[in-house]
Amino acid sequence: MKKLIPKPSSLKRKKINQRHKTIALFNHKGGVSKTTTTFNLGWMLAEKGHRVVMIDTDPQCNLTGLVLDYDPSKDFDEFYSQHPNANIKAALAPAFESQPKMVQAVECVEVAHRDGLFLVPGHVNLSEYEVTLGIAQELSGSIQALKNLPGAFPYFVEKIAEAKSADYVLIDMSPSLGALNQNFLITSDCFLIPTAPDYFNVMAINSLVTILQKWIEWGKKAAESEALKSASYPFPKPNLKFLGTVIQRYRPRNGNPTIGFQTWIDQINETVLNQLVPALTKHGMTFPPETYEQVDMGNDLGYCLSSIPDFNTMITASQTHKTPVFALTKEMLGHVGAVLEKDMEKQAEFRSTFENLADRVIALAKYA
Secondary structure (H helix, E strand, O other), X not given: OOOEOOOHHXXXXXXXXXOOEEEEEOXXXXXXXXXXXXXXXXHHHHHXXXXXXXXXXXXXXXXXXXXXXXXXXXXXXHHHHHOOOOOHHHHHHHHHOOOOOOOOOOOOEEOOOOOOEEEEXXXXXXXXXXXXXXXXXXXXXXXXXXXXXXXXXHHHHHHXXXXXXXXXXXXXXXXXXXXXXXXXXXXXXXXXXXXXXXXXXXXXXXXXXXXXXXXXXXXXXHHHOHHHHXXXXXXXXXXXXXXXXXEEOOOEEOOEEOHHHHHHHXXXXXXXXXXXXXXXXXXXXXXXXXXXXXXXXXXXXXXEEEEEOOXXXXXXXXXHHXXXXXXXXXXHHOOOHHHHHHHHHHHXXXXXXXXXXXXXXXXXXXXX
């Protein structure tokens, strides 16, 4: 069982005028390593001295299972029973279940072996709130009982970030286009799109061109709603900014993607550059071009924050020890001699990759 950190009241408060950045990791196409990216990025940001809270909003709870070393189908009932309030569903329950108390920070899991990294566990039944929130986001102006729901999640994020003195809050989202994801994304400061080089991811990004424009327009209208302005949890004015993509899950050859994968990588970059970014820019969801150029990800790179090949055999050790590939010790790698040397060479490459990814995220997010 993982140790829970002290309750919020016993923690030091964040310095005045410092505010966290909420970063959502979103793609409605599944199987693109959103959870792995969230975990590795969060770990690297914490390794660089930042305080990071990860929130698992995916009912599949893969991030929670990774951190707790639990099988969602077997072990989560035990965790929920022993820690009934330490999850995202319980955190939002005061609003969604009309409990006679305000939404507040909950206990977090402290991630093993990495100081400054915390997790708000997911809940397999979070999707129960989907329909209610969907109705609220459409009808809150006419049904007073629903007006507190759209602003509940960003209110919780503010509370948990304050309680943990967080610099960054990372939202691991489900592969869905439902009301929950709409709410989680639009109320974040910035977002990145984990993706993989194949036909389905190109189509997914194509669809986001339309979807994200509709979502941001809804968010702007919601922020101007008198009902939502007067709610116990006022809906914030959206100021969402696109950080870029992370392309992964491809096989390399001689340090580069194979020809087949490179073709899809090029198509993803072209789609982002020529279709997604112009649409987002029209709605104020991008930084000025010179901001991206400062971190070497201008037009020629298609706004790609990082390209990450498959971890191959090292992923097993990473999952076993609940530690990113780049942070595995020699003992965790479990090899000796020439095999260990090869592992350490590959590990150094991954460390450089994630250091560069974290540095780019830090450099861009400060403008959000």
